Amino acid sequence: MKKVCTSLVIGMLLLIASPSVQAGGTDGRLDIYWVDVEGGAATLIVTPAGESILIDTGNPGIRDPQRIFNVATQEARLTRIDHLITTHYHRDHFGGASQLSKMIPIGTVWDNGKFEDMPDDPGEEYFTFKAESRQVISPGTQLSLKPNGEITRNRRIPISLTCLGTRKQFIAAPRGAKANRAICEDARAKDRDGSDNANSVVMLLEFGDFRFYDGGDVTWNQEAKLFCPVNLIGRVDVYQVTHHGLDSSNNPLVLRSVLPTVTVMNNGVTKGCAPEVFATLSGTPSIQAMYQVHKNMRPDGQVNNAPDEFIANRKADECEANFIKLSVAANGRSYDVMIPANEHRATYRTVKK
């Protein structure tokens, strides 16, 4: 009994003394939320130090910005978005930005700016909404983020978000990188890179050993530059299924190169989750769980879905707006994936890289 009391007292003292045990977004954990924007994209990252990065803002109108605002303020307890990254200029990715900027302060906007031969123009409203600053993102751009994870070997576990490629340009091969020969031999092209999807910003978030890949809507032939001649991404734990699960993206050789444990698809009721992509994911042996923002209910009958437990929104209407949350432990060694509305929770171990 005495022992229990002593450890309780020590525990309480630790709670008071340790800066890593705090409420809200500064608890040392890395959180990622997939907001349901009905087949658009809105991925909210909250770092262990409580800094926030929103990747894409869903569709125009009030629905998606409101949903992002709700998750940001009520779930993540944020009062501002520190960094907003727009992967490309399609309305399901940039559409909610201007409205969102009227609801919550936005720090730095990172995007492709105005560039030569821009296939799609988001318009002046997008380029002039209120933000503290605007920066053009380029291959190799790294956001400056404060570490606040666990301390190992006298230093906090590092955190970084790096742009691997954008506007069809990619980072140089790391020194000493081996040729990805077997995979390059299997590469074949697809003929569909005309729109701004091909210019998407491709990102890698790293927290200790934990690695998360978000390639926006980058298309098949651009994806090939990520694994051929060398693997520029390396192995990841979590793969955001590119382009809502459409088959003009998600080159199976990317999956063979990055070998994720968990995938999250930001699909809609009738958008994405293409049979070819579903087959690619199902055929990737490293994948332990495939999450979907929506149950796919396309009327064409070509419907594949993960088990219901892994799907946030299972009804055909647009009312539920259930989000998926991923939370990485302060030591980076494991992470939980949750669908709070459905009381789903599963823990995965970070792969040692």
Ligand SMILES: [Zn+2]
């Ligand atoms: Zn899209």
